[in-house]
Every structure is written in C-alpha cells, then in structure tokens.
Amino acid sequence: MFAANFEYLRATSLAEAHRLLAANPGAKLLAGGHSLVPLLKLRLAAPPAVIDIGPITELRGIAGQGDSLRIGALTTHAAVAASAEVRTSAAALAEAAAGVGDPAVRNRGTIGGNIAHADPASDLPTVLVALDAAVVAVGPKGERTIPAAEFFTGIMTTALRDNEIVAAVVVPMSKRGVGSAYVKFAHPASRYAVVGAAARVAVNKGTCAEVQVAVGGLVPHARRASAVERALTGQPAEAASFQAAAARVREDLGGDVNGDVFASAEYRAAMAPVYVKRALAAAAARAGLT
Amino acid sequence: MSVAATAPAPARVFGSGIRRREDPRLLTGTALYTADFTLPGQAYAAILRSPHAHARIRTIDTARAKAAPGVVAVFTGADSDGVLKPIPCAWLIPNSNLKTAPYRPMATDTVRFVGDAVAVVVADSDHQAYDALELIDVDYAPLPAVVDPQKAAEAGAPHLHEEAPGNIAFHWTVAGGDIDAAFTSADVVVRDRIVQQRLIPTAMEPRGALAQYVPATGELTLWNTTQNPHIVRFIMSVVTGVPEDRLRVIAPEVGGGFGSKIPQIQGDFITVFCAMQLGRPVKWVETRSENYVSTTHGRDHVQEVELAATTDGRILGVRATVWAGMGGYLSTAAPGIPTILHGLMLSGPYQIPAIKEDVYGVYTTTTPVEAYRGAGRPEATYMLERLVDLLADEIKADPVEVRRRNLIPPFENGHAVATGLTYDSGDYQGALDTALAQIGYDNLRTEQAAARAKGRYIGIGVSMYVEICGLGPSQVAGAVGFQGGLWESAIVRFHPSGKVHVFVGISPHGQGEETTFAQVVADELGVAVTDVKVVHGDTENTPMGWGTYGSRATAVGGAALAIATRKIKEKARLLTSHLLEAAVEDIDYADGKFFVRGSPDKAKTIQDIALMANVAWNLPQGMEAGLEASSFYDPPNFTYPFGTHIAVVEVDPETGHVELKRYVAVDDCGRQINPTIVEGQVHGGVVQGIGQALWEQAVYDQNGQLLTGSLIDYAIPRADLLPDIDVRSTVTPSPHHPLGVKGIGEAGTIASTAAVYNAVIDALEPFTVRSIQMPLTPERVWRAITAGKGA
C-alpha cells in the first residue's frame, strides 16, 4: 500500500486547476481521495502529479437554482445526505448518499469525485440518471452542461474531456405530488451497489402520471429503464402495477449484466425487477406524502 | 451447596465486571504496536511475493533493484538458503504418516502459493523499498495449480512436494466404539457434504517485525506481532542459529491474532535475516493486501459426514472423512488443528457410542492454513449440529427434542467419550434450558407458523457445543506430537510498599488479562486491583510460557498465577505468626488481613507483611527475604467449556437476504473472573462465527489467484448487520482448576456458525432445502429457494 512517487500540487481556484492540468500532462485531480488514493496505493494508477482541488471553495455547497438544486462537486456524501433541501426535493439522492460506504467514506468522498470516477457499482450515478440531473463541466474555455444520461459512457468512463473539471451537478427538484427513492442491494464488504434502483414518480389522483427509473450496479453504467417507465405511466399507483412494470426491466438490461464471485449475472438480473419494484413503491409512497 | 444468606455477601473483586485497564490506551490511540517502533539507522524491508500459485523459478534478476535509489540490499532465497533453516512445523501428529516438506523463508526453485516469498528489498525508506520491488525481474515457468483439498488428494492432481506423494501431508484416524455395528443396526442414516470454507483471520493489525542485531554482542532483539513470544524465541533460534540467551522477543501491543499470529511466517525470518546480514535494524510491516496472502488462513475442510440413529432419534454413531487444506506448506501448528482439536471433539455434548473419522491433511497451492478462532472445534460442532438437525428433519421430530434425547447427563468430575477424551464437568441440559427459556422457544415456534402463513420465513437455529481448551497437559502434548510443553508460569512479586508486579508467560493481545489477572491477585490477597501490575510479552522480563491461543491464557496461565499467589499467602501467614508470636495454625486470613484467631485486632495487612518481608529485619529462622513466588502449572486435564446458542433469522424469499433478528448465547466457562470481559469475548466470538455463516469466504480461482484479496471483496461482519447479542451463562466450575475457570475466548465462534446456519435452513423448510454451501450469500439462498419452489 505504497503509492509510486508523484508530485503533489494544490489548486485554490478553477483557473489555477486548469493551469496545473495543462502544465502536467497525465495529472489526476484529487477530491475526497476515496477512489483515487486506493488506486494509487495499489499502484493501479501512477500519475506523475496529483492536483488537490480541495481548497477550491467555489466547488462546495448546495444552493437553489430555479427549479433545481445546484450541488458543488466537492460536496461530501455526508453533506448531501444531511441537506434539508436535498431530502425534501430529491429524496432519492439523499438516500443514496446516506448509504454510500461507511461514515469515513461519506465524510471524505465527494459527489464530483464519485461521478467522475464512474464506478459501475456507484450509487449516485443511478440516482442522477433517474432524476434527469445534469453535470456542469468546466473547461479552460468555459462550461457546458451534460445530461447525466449522456455523462456516463462505460465502465469508469464518462463524457468528461481530459481538460474538464466537474464543477457541480444540477438536480431538478421534486414538486408536490412527486416522490423519489433509491434502494440498493449493498455488497456486504464494500457496500457498493450490487443492484441499485432509483425512481421518481409523480402521482396524480392515484395514477402514475410521470415515471423516471434508472438502474445501476449490474450494468456497465447507470441507465434509464424506459421499458419500466412506459409500462407504469398511466397505471394505478399500486403494488400490482409496480410489480408488472418492474418486470419489464429485463428489456432495459438486455445482455449487459455483469457478475462476480459474490453475485452472478443471472442472479443480478433476477434481482433487478425486485429492486425496481421496491424503488417504485417507495417513490410513490413519498409522492403521496408531499 | 447453597448457603442461606443472612446479609449480602461482601462485593468480591473476583467476579466483578470492572472496566478493562487496557482500554484507555487502546481507545485513545496511544498504545504502541510493532510498527510504531523506530530505531536509529533503521531500514525497511519489502517482500516480493509470487504472483503465481505454482511455478518454477527460472531466474531472478535483482540488478536493477539493487541500483535503485535508497536501496541497501536485495536478497533472494539463494542468499538465505543455508543461512536460515526451513521453517519448522511444530505439531508432528504421530501415527499419521506425516510428510513435512521444506518450508523456506524465501523460495529457491519453486513457489507454491500466491504470496510465497521470493525476494526482499531493504531500503532507507519504505517507499524506496516498494519502488525497487517493481524492478526485480523473475522468470517463472508456471505449473498447474490445485486449490480444493479434496481434488488435490485425487490421483493425477497437480503435485506440490516430492516428499508428499499424492499431496497427502498426513492421514490421521480417530476411532472409538463399533462403528460398523452402529451403521448396520441403524434405522436411519443421514448424510451431508459440508464445505468449511477457507477464512481469512483479518486481525486489525497486520503482521510485522522489527529486528535489531548487534554483531559486537551477537544479540538479536525482535519486536514481533505475535501471540507467543517465547515460542518465537525458540523457533527463531532454531532457524537462525542465534542462541536463545542472545535472543529477545518483544510482543508489544498486538492488535488481535485469532490464531494467525501463532505461527512464525516467512516475513519474520526474512526481517531477521536482513538485520543480521546488514548489522542494521530492519522493519517489515505487511500491507493489508500482503496480509491477505502471506498471513495464514483458517478452516478449509471438505467433510463427508454421516450419522446413524434409531427411529426415535438416539444417535448410534458418527462417521466422517475430512480433507483439510494445509496450503502450500505446513504452518507451525497446522496438523494439530483438524486432528486433535477437531477429530477428538466429535462427540460434542452427546452420548455417541461409536465415532470414526479419517482426516487427510492435503497440500494445495494456497496460503498456509493455521488456527483461526475455534481452530478445529467450530468444524466439529458444525458437523454434529448439522447432522442432528438433519436427523430431526428425517424423523420429523423437534430438533431440540432430538438433542435432549442424546445429551450426556450432568456430571461434576469426569465423563469419557468415544474419541478417548475425558470431559471435566458439564451440565448441557442446564445450558439448553436456559437458552430456550431466554429466547422463548415455544412461543417462537408459534410465531414462526403464523408468519409462514403470511409468506414470511422465520427460522430458529439451535447449536450446542462442548469445546476443548486450556491446552493442556504437557505429557499429552508430547504424546500427540506437539513440539513443546503446554504448561504456564507466573511470578508474583510484592514490593516493600505493598505494590505488586505479576510476570506471566502468556501473551494477551486483546483478551484483557492485565485486568483479570490483577483481579485474581487482589481477590486472593486483599490488595487493591490498581496495586497490581501485570507484565507480559517480553521474553527478557517474563518467565517462560507457551502463549495465548486455544482459550488457554486464563485456564492455564491463570492457574499458575493463582498458585503463585497462594504461595505468597502461605509465606505471609508464616511471617505473621512469627511477628505476632502466635502459632501458625492460629493465623486466619480475611479481607486482606492476617490475624490471630479470636483476636481480630491482632492483625497484619498484606502490605505490612510485604514491608517486613522485604526489609527482612525480623524473619523466622530459615525464611528467605522478599515476598515473591513463582509457579509452573501443568494442567492435569484440559477444560471443557460448553453452551447453547440460539439464533432467529428471517429470510427474504424474493432476494435470499438473511436478516439476523435475535441471538441468545448461553455459555458455561466455569467461574467468571470478570463477567464484562466474558461478555466481550462472547460478542467477538459470536460475530466471527456469524461471519463464516453469512459473509466470509476466501475464494481462489482455478489458477490459484485469490479473488477476495482485499476488504473490498472479503466481507467481514459489520455492526449494522447484527442484532444485540443476548449473553447469558451458567456456571459449572472445572473440578481440576485452582480457580474453577475453563476459558471463553473461542466459545462464541464455535457455537454461532451452526446456530445461524441451522436457523436459515429452518426458515427455508417450506422449500425443502437441506443444505446450502456457506457463506449463505443471498444468491445461494435464493437459488435454494428457487430450486425448492420448482420441486
């Protein structure tokens, strides 16, 4: 557990971070360090330089922005989980953040690092994809906004360019009558998602008016479950329709399900409908409460 | 036995749950472990380990590494061979055709597990050592691997050692009673194939060593994270040739061991070798990933078991064949674990007329296997408790009722079982009844039926055990091939001011004997607990001892301490009689005072006596000065703790998740010196056993690569997945122990795996599930349910 030598650099502003990135080809950004540092210690990554973006205060904090919440990239999982705004208007995200790893991980790990790392078993990508969130990426020449569903492109790969930094994620707030939930099958060792399902459901007079669902953990990157969404939209908000719609997730998974020594692909695929069903039920129940 | 109490008994320090004096330093992070020590001029060692499970080493090129910045030296097996002797196996089971193969501190021509040491870099800093490690080029010719002990014993399996044809390290048999008759006359026979999966002990502190060799004096000092520093000194002396009197071993704070710090492993010898070659202190501390392949593993049995019984559920016989994986080499105590500590325990708490077991110790291309909390006994308890449940299922009887029919009735002094052991004392029925009452067994069965009707699957699992600990009579140790004694020693020394130093040969590393041993002295002599300091862990200032493992520290070391303390008491009585000019027969002792019978005001405290003995102004003729005593205690028999654990689980039929809802542990470890510490030991033990049932497994692929090589994949128990553990006890003193104690370190682990497993199988009864491989991962449980639904 000894990293290879690297240069340690600190950036106090986004501009400085960009300058350091340009001057140090192959450098890695360091946020909470809870994905990068293990890679360094195991020598699975050996960048010539590490640029600590921790001091960039503009990347921290949660603020309202129109109908959305803007969550700075350096906001920790613990801060997301504890935020009253997130809990009321994006309950699924608070729930996912509260279930990441253990307290040490949640107190250091950041939302920006989590999505930039794009581990297929991460929790936050699934929620962000379900909630139609967007990622604000800042390059040397300005910023662009990438929909979460387009941000994640493969196992540990994203649409982020080498010279871009995640500045924030923007999450649409749930309105009255809308509820969201995230349920996961946690790996007993790491707590990463073996299967994760996020849902946002708008309930109108007992009917599922709008349905957004995503699954993660068992596929190369979080993805929308559109077959489920279609099947549930317009159906009564009740157990039988959740179950029937959730069963359609198999169509969304296709042949992409991964497996390992702990849980085979076949098993994970069989669990997806169960977790989608539970996420739908929990989201709909919350919709009824708001 | 019972005495009518008129007034409340005075609070005794023996038996009170005072706080552990170890905790403040442990909890505030001020305790010092091996890795915390730094010596002037210290260099660091990093060990290159084989990435192959089995390979021939063609060449090793260290030139680039030697030239790297900060590198002091690079050594390979070619350098150490001939300087260091092979690592000895120290439990040579007789009548077993034991084949030991050379276990070199660094491999020379062949590597036999992923993690086998191949070379070492010593550098000025740890980072430089690890950097240079990447510059060593080893050319390996891979050989086929074999990881499953049963498969390794089959004809044509990849072969590890010339010395061990067919990979068989030993074949040991235990037999008692007429086993053939038992099976021919049986109405019912139940069978199972059990895989006791391989576990990784995962002590919080990984292994490490710091060695200092002074060429001018020929003295070697070794800081080592070990459970038994005196054995380390002995074995280190054998391997390095440094005489024992020039060798000092210090076990500073040791962060858990669970058996994995009994053996001396390659890294210990490599560190010492480097320090001796270089004349410079060298430190080596495992990384966690290294720990997972280089420190010993536990369990790894394949068991084919069968039980013969009558239709009314009386057990007639138990027969088993076990393939016990030993790993690539025989670790220090490895052969004794699946044999003496396992095979001899196959009667459990039951009257079983005939028992036969064949145990094959098998070399496999895996990390060596050693003791792991319970060491052999969990594998025996599990086997029996499964068989009894299968029998209950077969004859459609309640599993508790079947147990009752077979229990050994209460006994106070000796009960012989078919494996040849004589248990010391037991009241198995008592422990069972206590546990059943505590959990509310009959109600639970009603609740279970009601829940099932609603599609909820609750299961109740019972596990009864007897274990063997307090190892043990040295004569028996010799007879079973243990290459050492198993007695313990203690020195009790009173200073003039009445403060006490206790020096012991055992080596606690989390169990709390600094507290409990002080309680024993305080209780016997009336000094304050805080006036007694317990010293352990340094061979230079403690008497010889064989270490802390097998729940023996209190059972054996505590007895030595009690006897030494009583010698002090005798001397104090003599000196009091002299000073008070009374006959020694007239001197009584109570509450810290020696007094003339009938005249309690004519008295001396132990502190008075300590002063008078130390100044020695007025001693009776022939009495030596000082107030100190030592004792060497060799137990006349083992001790046999026992108990009953009951687990309640609920299984989610959709996902296969097991939720542990309740857990009751009733353990009988004889008299309890400190019930809080007993409770803590039960908690930790129970949790580790639950880990085996539900979460932990070391998985190798077919090429011998460890797939669960870090804590990201290897699931140790987490507090948030556990219910409160309701700890109860019964007290049946050991008849032969001076304090009546038996040992509690491993009981929890021995009982809990089977309790949880049986509960899960019980929950799945509607799906006619009989057996699932451990750990009971959601997928395995779900598959069993799915298969059961289809049936």
Ligand SMILES: Cc1cc2nc3c(=O)[nH]c(=O)nc-3n(C[C@H](O)[C@H](O)[C@H](O)COP(=O)(O)OP(=O)(O)OC[C@H]3O[C@@H](n4cnc5c(N)ncnc54)[C@H](O)[C@@H]3O)c2cc1C
């Ligand atoms: C024991 C353990 C358990 C865990 N369990 C879970 C779990 O259950 N669920 C889960 O979702 N995650 C889990 N994680 C991962 C955790 O959430 C990490 O915190 C997260 O993945 C990375 O965030 P970080 O701030 O630590 O990023 P770092 O480790 O600092 O960085 C990770 C990567 O992202 C890049 N990066 C960081 N910030 C930015 C940025 N602003 N812009 C562009 N690139 C950036 C870095 O260069 C690096 O490549 C676990 C981690 C550990 C160690």
